[in-house]
Amino acid sequence: MSLLVAQEIYKSFGGNKVLQGVSLEVSQGETLGIVGPNGSGKTTLINVLSGVIKPDSGVVVFGGRDITHWRPHRRAKLGIGRTYQITRLFANLTAIENVMIPLHYGSRQEASQERIEEILQMVGLSHKKENYASDLSLAQRKRLELARALALNPKLLLLDEVFAGLNPVAVQEIVSLIQELKNKLGITIVIVEHVLKALSQLADRVVVLAEGRLIFEGKYEDMVKDKEVIKAYLGERYGASA
Amino acid sequence: MDTGLQLLIESLLLGGFYSFMAVGFALIWGVLNILNLAYGSYIILGAYLSLFLFRYAGLDPILSIPVSFATGFLFGILVQKLIFNRAMKLEPFMVLIISFGLDVLISNALNLLFKADVRSINVSYGGDSFLLGEVIISKVKLLVFVLSLLLTFALYLFLNRTWTGKAIRAVALDRDGAMLVGINPSQIFLITAGLGTAISFSSGNLYGILQGFTPFDGGLLTVKVFLISILGGLGRIESAVAGGFLLAFIEIFSSFYMGEGWKLFVALAVMVGVLIFRPRGLLGSKYYGEAQ
Amino acid sequence: MEKLSKLVLVLTLLMYPLPLILSGYWERVLASVFMLTSLTYAQNVLLGYTGYPAFGAIAFFGVGGYATAILMIKAGLPFGVALIVGGLVASLLAFAIAPALMRLKSHYFAITTLALQIALAELFANLDITGGAYGINLPIYRGFLGTQIFYHIFLSILLGSFLVNLFIEKSRFGYALKAIREDEIAAESSGVNTVLFKSVAFGIMAFITGLVGGTYAYWITYIDPESMFDPLLSVKMFVALLFGGVGTVAGPFIGAFSLELVSELVWSKFVELHGVVLGVIILLVILLLPGGVLKSRSG
Numbered sequence: 001m002s003l004l005v006a007q008e009i010y011k012s013f014g015g016n017k018v019l020q021g022v023s024l025e026v027s028q029g030e031t032l033g034i035v036g037p038n039g040s041g042k043t044t045l046i047n048v049l050s051g052v053i054k055p056d057s058g059v060v061v062f063g064g065r066d067i068t069h070w071r072p073h074r075r076a077k078l079g080i081g082r083t084y085q086i087t088r089l090f091a092n093l094t095a096i097e098n099v100m101i102p103l104h105y106g107s108r109q110e111a112s113q114e115r116i117e118e119i120l121q122m123v124g125l126s127h128k129k130e131n132y133a134s135d136l137s138l139a140q141r142k143r144l145e146l147a148r149a150l151a152l153n154p155k156l157l158l159l160d161e162v163f164a165g166l167n168p169v170a171v172q173e174i175v176s177l178i179q180e181l182k183n184k185l186g187i188t189i190v191i192v193e194h195v196l197k198a199l200s201q202l203a204d205r206v207v208v209l210a211e212g213r214l215i216f217e218g219k220y221e222d223m224v225k226d227k228e229v230i231k232a233y234l235g236e237r238y239g240a241s242a
Numbered sequence: 243m244d245t246g247l248q249l250l251i252e253s254l255l256l257g258g259f260y261s262f263m264a265v266g267f268a269l270i271w272g273v274l275n276i277l278n279l280a281y282g283s284y285i286i287l288g289a290y291l292s293l294f295l296f297r298y299a300g301l302d303p304i305l306s307i308p309v310s311f312a313t314g315f316l317f318g319i320l321v322q323k324l325i326f327n328r329a330m331k332l333e334p335f336m337v338l339i340i341s342f343g344l345d346v347l348i349s350n351a352l353n354l355l356f357k358a359d360v361r362s363i364n365v366s367y368g369g370d371s372f373l374l375g376e377v378i379i380s381k382v383k384l385l386v387f388v389l390s391l392l393l394t395f396a397l398y399l400f401l402n403r404t405w406t407g408k409a410i411r412a413v414a415l416d417r418d419g420a421m422l423v424g425i426n427p428s429q430i431f432l433i434t435a436g437l438g439t440a441i442s443f444s445s446g447n448l449y450g451i452l453q454g455f456t457p458f459d460g461g462l463l464t465v466k467v468f469l470i471s472i473l474g475g476l477g478r479i480e481s482a483v484a485g486g487f488l489l490a491f492i493e494i495f496s497s498f499y500m501g502e503g504w505k506l507f508v509a510l511a512v513m514v515g516v517l518i519f520r521p522r523g524l525l526g527s528k529y530y531g532e533a534q
Numbered sequence: 535m536e537k538l539s540k541l542v543l544v545l546t547l548l549m550y551p552l553p554l555i556l557s558g559y560w561e562r563v564l565a566s567v568f569m570l571t572s573l574t575y576a577q578n579v580l581l582g583y584t585g586y587p588a589f590g591a592i593a594f595f596g597v598g599g600y601a602t603a604i605l606m607i608k609a610g611l612p613f614g615v616a617l618i619v620g621g622l623v624a625s626l627l628a629f630a631i632a633p634a635l636m637r638l639k640s641h642y643f644a645i646t647t648l649a650l651q652i653a654l655a656e657l658f659a660n661l662d663i664t665g666g667a668y669g670i671n672l673p674i675y676r677g678f679l680g681t682q683i684f685y686h687i688f689l690s691i692l693l694g695s696f697l698v699n700l701f702i703e704k705s706r707f708g709y710a711l712k713a714i715r716e717d718e719i720a721a722e723s724s725g726v727n728t729v730l731f732k733s734v735a736f737g738i739m740a741f742i743t744g745l746v747g748g749t750y751a752y753w754i755t756y757i758d759p760e761s762m763f764d765p766l767l768s769v770k771m772f773v774a775l776l777f778g779g780v781g782t783v784a785g786p787f788i789g790a791f792s793l794e795l796v797s798e799l800v801w802s803k804f805v806e807l808h809g810v811v812l813g814v815i816i817l818l819v820i821l822l823l824p825g826g827v828l829k830s831r832s833g
Contacts, residue, residue: 517642
């Protein structure tokens with residue numbers, strides 16, 4: 001059964017057509033990877049799915065409900081959590097407070113100290129719980145953002161380049177963390193990623209965006225061999241000779 | 243007599259002056275991202291300077307425009323170095339408060355020096371007017387209109403034809419990009435602050451022969467240059483000129499048909515609408531409320 | 535409750551019996567200090583906790599003042615009722631325009647609220663019901679405690695606005711506002727209805743500001759657009775807030791008391807220099823102390 005369906009999403013900024021009729025479906029429990037060259041519309045797609053940006057046309061359905069016109073806070077309450085390419089934490093609040101806010105306002109759960117600590121424990125930040133978000137390292141900030149999304153008790157996680165800027169060790173740690181979330185909590189995940197190695201470990205299925213259109217959909221192993229995809233990444237000349 | 247035509251001519255004459263008066267404000271805003279609430283007081287400073295020169299050196303306010311320009315240029319650079327360079331590192335709205343503090347300081351200092359009486363510069367050609375068809379035209383207003391257009395056009399040529407002018411426009415469009423092609427932004431900031439302030443001082447000379455003034459008239463003038471910048475939009479001289487004529491048009495027509503007291507309210511109501519519903523301004527190329 | 539907040543509370547309560555020993559002059563000085571402090575607390579709700587600088591917040595001071603005066607004079611309501619309704623009118627106006635207004639941020643928001651303030655002043659200078667440019671005369675209060683009553687009303691508004699700030703500092707509601715201040719998009723994604731909460735914050739600010747305006751109107755017994763929409767009051771309020779520390783519970787108290795007392799001393803000593811000195815104070819406070827005396831961290 002599809003948890004999330006996006007149909008014929010169009011979005012332009014000024015004259016710049018960023019999404020040109022993108023459709024995709026994500027099944028319950030699945031992890032879908034989205035890849036594509038810079039400027040192909042990946043982040044815009046995540047923004048449309050999480051409600052930060054309104055599409056010009058198209059429909060977004062979540063759990064059978066049309067949420068196209070819902071603002072992000074309602075989607076959060078429905079169980080759509082997300083992270084940002086450049087972290088957007090509550091910088092002058094502590095890790096505990098960062099988690100407490102979505103717990104209280106998003107998941108409508110009791111924001112008890114135990115629950116907050118449990119979530120911070122899950123992402124491995126227990127020892128930093130009293131620290132201000134702005135004082136954390138990049139890898140810790142990424143973890144805290146993940147914790148904040150988890151506090152929504154999400155059915156769907158939208159992860160926008162969680163690995164960007166991290167060293168290989170940190171990448172591997174967060175890959176394991178996401179795998180654990182997936183297996184333990186059964187969360188459905190849509191992940192936009194440049195780090196292909198991490199994606200190969202996480203994604204059950206991959207779609208490729210190029211110039212606002214889907215040009216590939218299938219297994220990761222097939223994607224790396226696909227001519228269209230290579231062409232989109234490397235340009236016409238290399239694609240032809242590949 | 244055709245009232246509509248008379249009002250239209252009045253709007254045009256006033257609009258020319260408004261355009262010139264506001265160009266400096268829009269320039270500073272566009273290039274330095276400073277909304278200088280002391281700008282109106284700068285204009286009044288220029289008016290008092292030209293009054294002083296008129297009284298004690300017998301210099302006609304029109305002939306003393308170069309003096310005001312040069313004084314304003316130096317004053318602008320000084321204030322930029324002493325105050326705004328530091329303020330620009332803070333939150334933008336802090337700069338707003340600082341510039342208001344500067345306004346309070348200047349207007350009260352003028353009040354200490356000149357008292358709150360209304361001053362005027364009585365030039366010999368002050369009261370004359372002539373008939374053009376059925377329209378009455380005041381000579382002073384026409385003179386101010388022509389000078390304003392000439393000065394604004396000179397600024398236009400400066401910004402479009404000279405290297406420094408092009409560098410100023412480049413910094414306004416894209417600060418980082420300008421740095422990449424070897425433009426030193428801090429130097430451009432100084433020149434722009436000087437130029438913008440020079441324009442405000444010079445427009446003070448023209449303001450002084452158009453009407454009487456007191457040390458506390460700066461606030462209203464700041465509101466006007468702000469209105470003009472919002473109505474026209476930021477980014478180009480043409481925008482400020484369009485805004486200037488539009489404000490003059492709104493003021494003249496609303497005060498004739500609704501009463502003098504309503505003109506500012508009508509202009510402000512239009513502006514609040516523009517700010518909320520068309521934040522680019524009518525001709526502007528830049529978006530005011532750009533979210534991060 | 536942290537030490538400084540406790541101190542503010544104790545000091546505030548201690549000031550209730552003070553008129554017993556104060557001269558009329560100091561009673562009036564303190565009443566105006568309380569007034570500025572309350573305004574600063576109101577602004578702290580919006581700028582300090584929600585992150586929106588309403589530079590023209592005095593618009594609601596004017597609306598509250600005029601509404602109170604009109605309700606008393608034209609509708610014959612007793613002062614207490616007129617004051618509360620006046621505060622509500624200011625607050626409802628703010629709440630209604632907030633969704634459109636608060637799409638703007640930082641100095642664009644600031645300057646638009648200032649435009650609103652000037653526009654309202656112009657409007658009130660032209661309407662019949664507000665007495666046009668001549669304004670409105672109010673009766674002189676001759677009831678219980680005489681004019682000393684205004685000392686107590688201002689002090690009570692100060693106490694109330696302090697408690698509102700304390701509540702915001704500590705409560706879940708306050709965390710919604712702080713989330714908006716820190717990152718509005720992230721707040722939305724965390725389930726916070728940002729449009730609702732920032733409108734409520736704007737409404738609270740306007741309510742307190744309106745109450746202060748209403749009390750002021752009855753205190754000075756004569757209002758006109760110039761005195762009720764004075765940009766200088768906005769600026770004093772911001773300087774007090776920035777001096778004391780934005781987004782802290784004790785900051786507005788410290789800032790407003792020091793600024794208004796210093797200003798009063800200067801005023802009485804050098805009447806002529808007052809404006810110049812105020813200008814210099816504004817410049818120095820912002821340039822030398824941009825973070826304020828108290829730093830807000832977790833707020």
